[in-house]
Amino acid sequence: MSRQPLRLAVLEAQRVLTDAGVASPRVDAELLAAHVVGVPRERLPMVPLVDPPVVEALRVLVSQRAQRVPLQHLTGTAAMGAIEVAVGPGVFIPRPESETLLAWGLAALQGVTQPLVVDLCTGSGALALALAHARPDAQVHAVERDPVALSWARRNAEARAAAGDTPVVLYAGDVADPGLLGALDGMAYLVLCNPPYVPVGTPLPPEVALHDPPAAVFAGHDGLAVISEVVRTGTRLLREGGSIAIEHDDSHAVAVPALLAARRVLTDVADHVDLAGRPRFATARRTTLPVSPGPVSPGLPSRPEP
Numbered sequence: 542m543s544r545q546p547l548r549l550a551v552l553e554a555q556r557v558l559t560d561a562g563v564a565s566p567r568v569d570a571e572l573l574a575a576h577v578v579g580v581p582r583e584r585l586p587m588v589p590l591v592d593p594p595v596v597e598a599l600r601v602l603v604s605q606r607a608q609r610v611p612l613q614h615l616t617g618t619a620a621m622g623a624i625e626v627a628v629g630p631g632v633f634i635p636r637p638e639s640e641t642l643l644a645w646g647l648a649a650l651q652g653v654t655q656p657l658v659v660d661l662c663t664g665s666g667a668l669a670l671a672l673a674h675a676r677p678d679a680q681v682h683a684v685e686r687d688p689v690a691l692s693w694a695r696r697n698a699e700a701r702a703a704a705g706d707t708p709v710v711l712y713a714g715d716v717a718d719p720g721l722l723g724a725l726d727g728m729a730y731l732v733l734c735n736p737p738y739v740p741v742g743t744p745l746p747p748e749v750a751l752h753d754p755p756a757a758v759f760a761g762h763d764g765l766a767v768i769s770e771v772v773r774t775g776t777r778l779l780r781e782g783g784s785i786a787i788e789h790d791d792s793h794a795v796a797v798p799a800l801l802a803a804r805r806v807l808t809d810v811a812d813h814v815d816l817a818g819r820p821r822f823a824t825a826r827r828t829t830l831p832v833s834p835g836p837v838s839p840g841l842p843s844r845p846e847p
């Protein structure tokens with residue numbers, strides 16, 4: 542059979558994805574075409590004609606995408622900062638929303654040399670590895686509870702180390718464990734976290750509901766079950782002057798800053814919006830000032846936590 546115009550195959554892909562209710566049909570059609578052809582998306586115009594097997598490979602991927610399989614499961618990668626990580630079934634797909642969290646964390650490290658950084662709830666390792674790529678002098682530690690997600694993180698960490706990045710230290714662990722990373726207590730200059738934070742029962746698109754692991758998405762009736770543990774553990778890990786940044790649901794613009802403000806050793810609590818202007822992450826800094834003991838009620842135990 543003769544070679545065919547790629548432009549027409551992309552138009553057909555866009556039509557199929559539009560009919561399937563995919564949110565960004567043109568972008569997805571072009572990204573799938575670029576994946577099949579093996580060129581960056583911006584170079585598609587340089588590929589006017591393709592062989593019939595290429596058109597067929599695109600058609601197969603488009604029909605899977607039309608069944609709402611996530612684009613990143615079909616291409617096998619997701620971007621974070623200046624790197625890409627491998628993703629697939631069993632691990633949360635890193636989101637563009639988290640780029641602002643990463644950028645804030647990198648800005649918080651400006652002027653600090655050889656900072657110790659902790660990424661709690663690391664999933665594929667995206668935030669930890671993007672940070673290690675941007676800051677080769679940082680010592681980055683990352684924690685994940687789910688063994689399947691952790692195996693994706695290991696694979697990505699090995700790939701990034703092989704590409705020349707400073708290796709990231711991975712841990713199997715639960716942020717609710719009071720002994721988690723005990724050897725690093727009071728040492729972190731930055732704690733980053735994109736935890737599960739969606740309230741149970743929230744309707745979600747099929748890409749998320751059917752393909753992201755539920756434990757990576759949902760966190761109790763109010764979405765705060767894991768974040769409250771992250772605040773406790775993250776505060777313990779911070780050194781004086783160190784910063785914590787926690788991604789949250791857009792309904793949490795008051796609740797998560799309030800959890801941070803409730804910690805007497807944290808100061809400069811703020812909430813931040815993502816690239817779409819929605820409330821997306823809260824930050825705080827561990828004070829360098831002496832902390833007063835706070836009110837003590839006779840007969841009650843004194844507050845055990847920082």
Ligand SMILES: C[S@@+](CC[C@H](N)C(=O)[O-])C[C@H]1O[C@@H](n2cnc3c(N)ncnc32)[C@H](O)[C@@H]1O
Binds near residue numbers: 668738
């Ligand atoms: C929303 S995903 C984010 C993954 C990654 N940080 C990213 O931005 O792509 C949350 C991750 O936290 C993990 N997780 C959930 N509960 C946890 C817990 N209690 N302790 C440690 N990890 C947990 C999930 O398995 C999941 O991989």
